Amino acid sequence: MSVSGLPIPDQSDRLGSPPTATLLVAEGVSVRAGEQTLVQPTSLTLAAGELVAVIGPSGAGKTSLLRALAGTLPLAAGRVQTAGGAAGAVGFVPADDLLHDELTVFEELLFAARLRAPAGGDGGDVLARVHEVIDDLRLTGLEEARVATLSKGQRRRTSCGVELVGRPGVLLLDEPAAGLDPGLERRLMIMLRRLADEGRGVLVATHSTASLHRCDTVVAVSPGGIVRYAGPPDGMVAALGVEDLEEVYDALTDDTRPAGRPAGGTPGAAARPVLTPAGGGGGSGRMAPAPGQLPALLAREAICHLRDRRSLAILLGQAPVIGIAMAVVLPRGVLGDQTFGPFYGVLFAFMLLTASIWLGVIAACRQVVSQRAIIERELAVGVRPGGYLVAKALALMPVVALQTLLLAGAAMALQPVPQGAPLIVGFCIVTGWSAAAMGLWLSAAARTPDQATTSVPLLLIPQLLFAGALIPIDKMIPPLKVLTDAVLGRWALAAIGGAMGLDERLGSNLGAVTGLQSGFFGEKPLVALAAMAAIGAAFLALGVRALGRENRP
């Protein structure tokens, strides 16, 4: 390995088997955030069989360097190339565990393997990868344990497994030992040593100096991403001009000291295979999508929904309560009343559509943003944003259908409508689905879950204002009138009211009493359905775009 032009001695005698192939080359890589330089131009190569530790004080730029190498952070300058070419050639284990608490260890690894499987791979190969990794990481016996119940060390090993099932040649790990006791840290480093000895290139950012002797190379970084030393572990103390390892961090925070030099001076003799750009930079290095990506994403979503019983109970439990509340605020049996029924019918339809939209948007608005880190990582290894959002939408469909069914069913059980009850339920379900697509867009565009939930009124209030029930569309200024055609609430009102037969029942009173244009509720059900489906599809497409754009490195 060589770093920043500092040659690294040939360590073939240390490794037992000499490094044979260069797996990753970074040339003049630098990272900036505004005016601040997070990583100074750094060049390095990583060969098969190498274990490299990147150490440095907090905020020195270790994570930024790793993310730049993994292709998940835009480079200010330089380039990164990997032997495999595709992003899948590099496995990146971030500092936070990107796991699904609802899954078992086996399921977590199985879905990760299915999403990372190369095109043309078969199911048997995927299973073989999972069992191999379980074996490798000593996770045997924990296959059926839920991720939520794992200890910190077990979670870290599972996180490593998520990347290892993709069989990357290069493994980058960001502080995998953070929060582990010294014994676990030691075992983790032994495991990384073994993974490197099996022929991978492993680069690990760490704060700990206890296991550095297991590494072939240590890269010591000062704040600003300045490489101060790169070489064998036993040369670092002398090169940095300190007494012992404990003082290394003092030297790295003190930027008046000169840069260290590695002992020796023979460049590593790694053979260079053909290297191609790594990471998703503009998509050039992305893997071909794994076959069967959508079924895997959908199955994972479905399992997570079903196992998160508490959230599911809250989502489903509130729907009939809202339906009952809507029914009891109206005079008993008023919808069938000859004189007042139709007027209350407009109100009832409006309440149903509002609640359906509310339920759909709320059910969806945290779905993407709360998994942003996982999605970012998986998009980097070739998962498609479209696959993600469609899987989310499909998994939400039964939930939202059940919610709106319970809502409309409870409301109409207490407040019988004179006609069209099954159609009304159907329209509420479609309204809820379209609203869920709106919520998914919001979730894909938001940066944090809080941002998503606090932005919900921005989606909901226009549904109320432009539905046509509160303010007659006919009385709006022309540009707003046109705008109502793109509002889900307007079509939902027309569809639900139409199913209740409000157009005929209100007759000439429609315009006089409600301000709605004659024929508003006479819309053909298929036209209203098509409009609602189109609005949902448009929001889903916007969501896919937002997800792709937000996660582009």
Ligand SMILES: Nc1ncnc2c1ncn2[C@@H]1O[C@H](COP(=O)(O)OP(=O)(O)OP(=O)(O)O)[C@@H](O)[C@H]1O
């Ligand atoms: N998106 C960003 N915008 C601006 N500054 C950033 C951004 N990300 C990181 N930084 C800054 O860059 C510097 C390096 O951060 P980085 O996370 O790479 O350090 P680190 O060595 O991994 O730290 P730690 O050991 O605490 O994890 C820090 O000063 C941090 O505040």
